Amino acid sequence: MSVPEFDHADVVLCPGGPMLLRGEHVVEDRDGVSHRTTRPVSAVCRCGKSGSQPWCDGTHKVIPRRDL
Amino acid sequence: MGYLPSVLIPKPRGALSDVLFEAMRTSTPSWDDVLDTEPDHDDDAQIALWALYELHYRGFEDVDDDLEWQPELLQVRRALEQPFEARLRDRFDVPDVTSPFADAFFDYVAGHDGRSLAAFVQRDADADQVRELLSVRTIYHLKESDPSAWLVPRLAVAPQAALMELQYDEYGAGDPNRLHAHLFARGLEACGLRSEYGAYIDDVPSEVLEQNNAMSLFGLHRRLRGAALGHLAAFEATSSLPSRRMTQGLDRLGFPAEMIGYYDEHVEADAVHEQLAVRVVCGTLLDAEPTLVDDVFFGAFTCLDLEDRFAGAMLEAWAA
Numbered sequence: 001m002s003v004p005e006f007d008h009a010d011v012v013l014c015p016g017g018p019m020l021l022r023g024e025h026v027v028e029d030r031d032g033v034s035h036r037t038t039r040p041v042s043a044v045c046r047c048g049k050s051g052s053q054p055w056c057d058g059t060h061k062v063i064p065r066r067d068l
Numbered sequence: 069m070g071y072l073p074s075v076l077i078p079k080p081r082g083a084l085s086d087v088l089f090e091a092m093r094t095s096t097p098s099w100d101d102v103l104d105t106e107p108d109h110d111d112d113a114q115i116a117l118w119a120l121y122e123l124h125y126r127g128f129e130d131v132d133d134d135l136e137w138q139p140e141l142l143q144v145r146r147a148l149e150q151p152f153e154a155r156l157r158d159r160f161d162v163p164d165v166t167s168p169f170a171d172a173f174f175d176y177v178a179g180h181d182g183r184s185l186a187a188f189v190q191r192d193a194d195a196d197q198v199r200e201l202l203s204v205r206t207i208y209h210l211k212e213s214d215p216s217a218w219l220v221p222r223l224a225v226a227p228q229a230a231l232m233e234l235q236y237d238e239y240g241a242g243d244p245n246r247l248h249a250h251l252f253a254r255g256l257e258a259c260g261l262r263s264e265y266g267a268y269i270d271d272v273p274s275e276v277l278e279q280n281n282a283m284s285l286f287g288l289h290r291r292l293r294g295a296a297l298g299h300l301a302a303f304e305a306t307s308s309l310p311s312r313r314m315t316q317g318l319d320r321l322g323f324p325a326e327m328i329g330y331y332d333e334h335v336e337a338d339a340v341h342e343q344l345a346v347r348v349v350c351g352t353l354l355d356a357e358p359t360l361v362d363d364v365f366f367g368a369f370t371c372l373d374l375e376d377r378f379a380g381a382m383l384e385a386w387a388a
Binding site for chain 2: 004006012014015016017018020039040041042043050051052055056057058059061062
């Protein structure tokens with residue numbers, strides 16, 4: 001068996017959910033305000049309904065599902 | 069005090085825990101008496117099992133550390149674990165999984181709509197009820213990620229890297245001030261509650277012991293690694309929104325910022341962790357070991373079911 005090389009993305013679009021960002025980034029929200037990531041992996045809201053913009057807070061799970 | 073703040077062995081809750089805890093404390097134990105004693109009810113069995121597991125975490129001030137690998141205690145542990153695992157499995161029906169794993173998993177969790185303590189705290193609980201809830205939650209929150217840490221050496225490369233990516237954040241990403249269990253300890257102190265692990269063990273209902281023992285059972289048996297990671301994923305997938313409700317309830321009742329901050333951290337952290345735990349940790353585990361899928365759902369079910377039973381017990385006690 002060969003020793004595999006794994007696909008490992010820096011940015012992951014979760015179907016119906018947030019965008020995961022690995023590493024340090026500065027994210028500009030819809031009002032033009034910059035937010036620096038604070039954890040090893042961050043989840044950026046894609047449904048627009050999070051109460052913690054620009055970060056995901058799980059709200060996408062309680063609103064009608066969209067094709068994100 | 070030892071290298072970790074530890075507590076005395078709990079109060080016995082029945083015949084087995086009575087002879088077991090006495091034997092664990094004494095320098096001349098009678099193991100035969102312990103092995104000859106059956107638990108006389110479930111609470112007795114659960115507190116005995118909790119104390120035996122605790123030897124592998126932080127131990128007790130009044131118990132010799134050397135007993136961690138005492139053969140007779142391992143024998144008692146096994147005798148308690150077997151009926152416990154059988155009962156957890158009896159409660160579980162294997163789901164029919166047809167859609168991609170992550171979709172199926174999130175749907176499974178969403179479909180298990182249990183009773184919610186966070187919703188009660190958000191709107192209706194009084195301050196004494198919340199203090200009681202926080203004190204019994206210490207049994208979980210003060211060693212939050214430790215049962216999952218046993219898993220690390222037992223996984224294939226991709227799930228191993230994935231679990232460490234999640235755990236690195238749980239353990240503060242190198243900063244002890246950000247370690248989640250420590251954030252909770254700071255919150256407890258700010259509330260005037262005791263922050264050493266196990267301080268409230270004599271006050272917790274059997275449902276809390278079951279929750280805690282299930283995590284140790286899954287974490288300490290390599291055979292149950294699928295259940296352990298399914299449990300982790302279900303926990304993470306039911307944390308963000310309830311944590312938001314907790315912050316609102318704590319704020320409503322004027323609780324200290326440190327405790328609100330603990331739950332606030334979990335709103336965002338667990339929105340990340342649920343994606344990592346379901347898609348990456350469990351996803352790569354099942355790529356490597358597809359036959360573990362039923363156990364992943366067994367672990368998830370156990371997490372959701374035991375939380376529902378715990379919430380039911382608390383709400384009933386409060387007549388809420």
